[in-house]
Amino acid sequence: MNIGYLGPVGTFSYQVAHRAFPEEQHTAYTTISECLDAVAANEIDVCLVPFENAIEGTVNVTLDYLYQNDVPPIQAEYILPISQNIMVNKQRSSDWQEATTILSHPQGLAQCHDYLTKNFPHIKREAVSSTAFAAEYVSTHPDEKTLAIAPLFAAEHYDLDVVRANAQGNMHNETRFIALSNRKLAITDDPIETKTTLLLKLPDNDSGTLHTMLSTFAWRNINMSKIESRPTKTRLGQYFFHIDLDVGADNRLLDNAMVEISLLGGTVKVLGSYDVYKIK
Secondary structure, three states: OOEEEEOOOOOOOHHHHHOOOOOOEEHHHHHHHHHHHHHHHOOEEEEOOOOEOOOEEOHHHHHHHHHHHHOOOOEEEEEEEEOOEEEEEEEHHHHHHHEEEEEOOHHHHOOOOOHHHHOOOOOOEEEEHHHHHHHHHHHHOOOOOOOEEEHHHHHHHEEEEEOOOOOOOOOOEEEEEEEEEOOOOOOOOOOOEEEEEEEEEOOOOOOOOHHHHHHHHHOOOOOEEEEEEEEEEOOOOOOEEEEEOOOOOOOHHHHHHHHHHHHHEEEEEEEEEEEEEEEO
């Protein structure tokens, strides 16, 4: 199989791809959207992209793409512990605290917000396509007073010095990565849970409409572990809801709930029913 991931070498997505599918072919993409485009076009067999972080919440680029486009279903989820580390080109190790710019993926910058605010209140924070791209840039520009926030593996791969390990604000930082594919994945590891993820669009904004829709799960004892709203990007005040349910695909109660929501005028897009695995 060909596994697509958000590259380049050294990203957290790279780590998940190689730990979850160590024997398969791997293809790096510059952006999350490009990776999702590739699996939708059957250019790759599996697309691995970040979906939610424990500190910063949902990766909106991923969620919005899944709402707006037809993609293969989610076949599995992988949870990876996240360590964000500040690193510098070895030629600038002695004066790294004089850096004027720090690069990272927007999630990396956000997860290290508290540390940067306290220790580098005036440094320029520049968002780039991935944490590994930030590390790669710092490695090839020793003349610039620039730092990167990236995984430890990126520091090793691009030969950088780590000047501050675990700069994120939460030592229990984790990220959910979803694997989308048109084929069932043969995974031998034991899952930690099973869930179904769906997107719900209400027929109108009348009082009680959302409550009525969610009641279809409640009275069937289907636990909802997550709900959040996102704008549909059509006009102001229009939203869809991202919902996680603690139930698998072969569940008649879930099927009945989907039918009832449809009869009530709601529109449901099921992203997938899948097992969740923890990467250590």
